[in-house]
Amino acid sequence: MPTTQLESYQMECANCPIRHRAVCARCETDELARLEEMKFYRSFQAGQTIAWTCDRMDFVASVVTGIATLTQTLEDGRTQMVGLLLPSDFMGRPGRERAAYDVTATTDVTMCCFRRKPFEEMMVKTPHVSQRLLEMTLDELDAAREWMLLLGRKTAREKIASLLAIIARRDASLKLAKTGGQLEFDLPLTREAMADYLGLTLETVSRQMSALKREGVIELASKRHISVPDFDRLLDETGDDTDGGMLA
Amino acid sequence: MPTTQLESYQMECANCPIRHRAVCARCETDELARLEEMKFYRSFQAGQTIAWTCDRMDFVASVVTGIATLTQTLEDGRTQMVGLLLPSDFMGRPGRERAAYDVTATTDVTMCCFRRKPFEEMMVKTPHVSQRLLEMTLDELDAAREWMLLLGRKTAREKIASLLAIIARRDASLKLAKTGGQLEFDLPLTREAMADYLGLTLETVSRQMSALKREGVIELASKRHISVPDFDRLLDETGDDTDGGMLA
DNA sequence: TTGCTTTCTTGATCCTGGTCAAAGCTGACC
DNA sequence: GGTCAGCTTTGACCAGGATCAAGAAAGCAA
Known part of the structure; x- marks a missing residue:
């Protein structure tokens, strides 16, 4: 993994749950250090599919560079994009085995990944990660609702x-x-x-x-x-x- | 507060974060007991507005009985409903001072409320509440995205x-x-x-x-x-x- | 009962955005 | 350079749902 990508991760992944190590006094640091160790990077080319609906997902990730989309499809092929993943956005759901949407890279994408199981274990032990994740999810929910207004009216x-x-x-x-x-x-x-x-x-x-x-x-x-x-x-x-x- | 409503709360509010006391071995019980003490009930009549967008919200709540809706409005008056609150659904956002949507009771509604500040403090201390809230929020996000497919296509x-x-x-x-x-x-x-x-x-x-x-x-x-x-x-x-x- | 309000249904007409079709651009590869 | 594929634009026409308008049904109070 080239250094430049690591650097851009440091730059852009400000919301990545793991980044809290730096700012939070109450962190159980050995847990977070373990998480830091187990993270890995994956790259996808523009147009490539990152996951299909119902695919097994054994990692969660946050976008480092590039743009990915979440789309849903009706059985006759009509499709609706339901989310846009920009740098620092989180992908995957703790506790969920299979993808709920098609995830596609619209540009070249680099993601910072964590295997799901250890990530979930870590969440239980370090409350700050799940609290940060809650905040991010609530923001996404707000965005989704604003989008509902756009789509409907x-x-x-x-x-x-x-x-x-x-x-x-x-x-x-x-x-x-x-x-x-x-x-x-x-x-x-x-x-x-x-x-x-x-x-x-x-x-x-x-x-x-x-x-x-x-x-x-x-x-x-x-x-x-x-x-x-x-x-x-x-x-x-x-x-x-x-x-x-x-x-x- | 009549006993019947408390009973229906016990019945229907299965997802209320506080209910975890019963099932969770790792709970810091005195914190949850404190929360249990500070909860209170509010009732609203059908048609009544529970909160307007930008109103100060100093409580969070979960629906015990009845149905409430979240709606957003464009400046020219077009409105879009963005959420339906059914019994056991959670309302309000920890850390947010003002309502982001109009909340309206469509039927008579009873809510189980917690003052926001103490609730937030409690969340920091008892990780299970925020973890449960995260799960519920992720479910809501899924529902919102399914609704986007409906609205768009x-x-x-x-x-x-x-x-x-x-x-x-x-x-x-x-x-x-x-x-x-x-x-x-x-x-x-x-x-x-x-x-x-x-x-x-x-x-x-x-x-x-x-x-x-x-x-x-x-x-x-x-x-x-x-x-x-x-x-x-x-x-x-x-x-x-x-x-x-x-x-x- | 009557009168009144709110909610719901139905019809006539219009218009936004969808569908089908053809052609124009642009960039990649030879 | 030429060719080709994918992306984009534009036009002609159509249809689904909006708008405007009139009544019907249901709920409620006196």
């Missing part, structure tokens, strides 16, 4: 704008820099993946992207590189309360 | 059938009895509430209910009392994999 245009705003915000907070109001980022998703996330067809996604471009809300340097001249204008299209939020 | 008819199947299943597992294949239950939701849950309009809900009735999939004794002559036939309408599931 927003128009196609609002859905697109919301997705772009989310990615832009994440990107901005990673880079901690926006070049004078002008915001730029790469879309890590194909039109089809966007459609699966938003509960639309790829044609509708494409049409709405074109419309937003035509009206100057976004600019497309290439099909996957977007710049937003006026972030507030994009926010106006989302249908959400425009409190300015994290980027204001 | 199912047709109106499939949505209605899915909702009826969910309520029927819950009801059946509560009663632990189905009268020879014939399944009966009361709908605890108005057509409008169903619409808010399913991301539809109430007119569409009404039309699809009529269609299912016309085709003999369900029977309506009154507008709120439903019987299902053949549960598998209802399941066929949901669009899900028909594995028979919990009721097979």
Whole structure:
């Protein structure tokens, strides 16, 4: 495992439960040291499937670099993305033997993995890990519920704008820099993946992207590189309360 | 507080974190006893709002009897239900000061409450409570994701059938009895509430209910009392994999 | 009973987004 | 360079569900 990846793990995996060793005074450190020893890394190529629904999962993991998605499928093939795993997000469920969703790498992905059994044992002994996991799960639940509002009640245009705003915000907070109001980022998703996330067809996604471009809300340097001249204008299209939020 | 409610709490609140005292050998019993002492009950009438978004919440609670809903609203008034709280479900988030959703009682509701601060302190000291809470939260997350699939990809008819199947299943597992294949239950939701849950309009809900009735999939004794002559036939309408599931 | 309110049903019409089809881009590989 | 595959755009048409509107049914109080 090259050092660079370990370094990026240190950098980006701020939410990984194990990182608490550094900040928490009450930790039972030998347990955490054991966990630290047993972690290992796995890499996946863009497009590769990390797990199929019902696959045996004998590890849990947190994303170090790249983007993975969780999708569910109806028997006739209709699919809906139900989660987006970004760096520092956790994957897998303690106590669950089999995957509940298809997990796919949309870009090249590196994950920091722990074998499930020892991880579960460790959770029982070190309360901070499960408390941290609880917090992260509650955040995910909030995100899922916000997504339910989007899926159930927003128009196609609002859905697109919301997705772009989310990615832009994440990107901005990673880079901690926006070049004078002008915001730029790469879309890590194909039109089809966007459609699966938003509960639309790829044609509708494409049409709405074109419309937003035509009206100057976004600019497309290439099909996957977007710049937003006026972030507030994009926010106006989302249908959400425009409190300015994290980027204001 | 009448004894009957306490009894029903003992019966139905099987998932309430505090119940672990009975089953768990490793519990720090004095902490849990303290929690047991500080719990109190609150009742709400059907239609009453339990909390508005952004209200200060200084308690967490678990539902003892009745049904409450969590809803989110867009600024122009469109609303989406994002959660259904049934007996034994938990409400409120440790560490969160203000409500993130509107919480409304759809039937008369009794809740078993704990003041938030002491509850949080207790969580730190007794790991089993937070571990149980983690499990419950992960279950909720799964349910939310299944709902995302419904909202994003199912047709109106499939949505209605899915909702009826969910309520029927819950009801059946509560009663632990189905009268020879014939399944009966009361709908605890108005057509409008169903619409808010399913991301539809109430007119569409009404039309699809009529269609299912016309085709003999369900029977309506009154507008709120439903019987299902053949549960598998209802399941066929949901669009899900028909594995028979919990009721097979 | 009557009157009143809330909830539910049904019909007519409209429009957003889906479906089907064709063609344009872009990048990779030869 | 040329070719090919995958991704994306665009157009024409259609349909599912929304919207608008009118009544019916049920619940409730006087």
